[in-house]
Amino acid sequence: MVRLFLAVCWLAISGVSLAAPPPDKLVSILDQQRGLQSALATGHDFGFTPRQLGVVRKAQVEVFKLTAGKATLDALDINDQVRLENALERINTQFKGGDLDARAKSEQEVCARIARSGTSIKSTVCGTHAELEFRRQASRDALEKRRICVPPGCGL
Numbered sequence: 001m002v003r004l005f006l007a008v009c010w011l012a013i014s015g016v017s018l019a020a021p022p023p024d025k026l027v028s029i030l031d032q033q034r035g036l037q038s039a040l041a042t043g044h045d046f047g048f049t050p051r052q053l054g055v056v057r058k059a060q061v062e063v064f065k066l067t068a069g070k071a072t073l074d075a076l077d078i079n080d081q082v083r084l085e086n087a088l089e090r091i092n093t094q095f096k097g098g099d100l101d102a103r104a105k106s107e108q109e110v111c112a113r114i115a116r117s118g119t120s121i122k123s124t125v126c127g128t129h130a131e132l133e134f135r136r137q138a139s140r141d142a143l144e145k146r147r148i149c150v151p152p153g154c155g156l
Helices: 002-014 026-041 049-069 080-097 102-107 129-144
Strands: 109-114 121-128
Touching: 026 049, 026 080, 026 129, 049 080, 080 109, 121 129
Parallel strands: none
Antiparallel strands: 109 121
């Protein structure tokens, strides 16, 4: 908790904001990430463990790689938008609570591209880990459920 407070104070003083950026503001996302990157480069570690610093740095590499040469979020294709959202969520998670225990991970918001049955069209599904796992399990249960016809009502 102290770590989060110190991080927010430092970001407020330095002018960097962790608030969610407006939808089509790729510039503000990149400014925020560059500010965080420069803070980490100058030795400010926000009290993170080396593993947490690695998670943040790895996610930032992905953010910068996905947004290279792009002026707006609309310039990213849908798959890259999902990957960007997930990378930003991984960074944000480190500031909110550090290591993810099982409960925190189940409440973490993620998006996934899922191909619908019988088609090659993919759709984006967003939700918490718990919600997505519930959907997966419900689908498995529906497939594994025995289908037995018991009279009356069979063949009607």
